Amino acid sequence: MLKLVLDTNVIISAINFDAKPELIVRLITSKRAKGYISRFIIAEVCSTLRNKFKFSPEKIDRAENILLNNFVLIEPEIIINIIKNCSADNKILACALAAKADYLISGDKKHILLLKKIKNIPILSPEQFLRLLAYKDVP
Template sequence: MTTSVKNGKKPKVVLDTNVLISALVFGGKPRQITDLLADEMIRVAISHEALTELRRKITAKFPDSVEVLKRFEKLLERDAQLVTLGSIQINICQDPDDNKFIETAVLGNCDFIISGDRHLLGIGQYEDIKIIKPAAFLKLLEDSKL
């Protein structure tokens, strides 16, 4: 599998909630990844459940970032695939709440799950879906000379 857009195939990813919160609130490498979505260099799949969790956590813990979240939601509406969960059930994560990210990746035909969660990262790969940290994903893109 290539992470290059040179062949016309942009990598498709699932971003876990903590990566999204980091991107929206703190910036850094997670923000670089959401910027790639805005620049149409990657494709993103997200579930209704993950979006609800993101809204809940941002509103409760980072109320100053609610406006940033609203702008990001508009980007997701325009550019992301919204996945409806329930047609498959995957139970391999130590934290059952993390299964939704793998289910989203499978249903969305994704190449990567980008996460900082040690339990998800410990799985490493599910079927053909690699589970990696934001920095590792950015390095793969950089190495493919995008």
């Protein structure tokens, strides 16, 4: 089973019904892939939903519960500083490393996607991941 870490922006896009990120989250919620998440990512998702999208506390709680019930919660013990001046992005990378993810999926064209990979973990956009998945046999 594929092990995935989704960047905050992919989760936010899925919640707001962007088709490609939503398909990736559905792979996880349907148990066809295993998603990994950290408390930092959950907090960032909740903060973005509250501050940028003005979600109600009830909707934020619902989104948080979906994440907690469908993703494996991990707390990276490693601290990395690959992306200078962006500790948030480094925490996403640390989550992928701690999970030993098969893929890190991100929409961050400014920092994370530019890396292309971290150690042996490919970093793909949602579109790239779904295109790759079309050529793989995922149960």
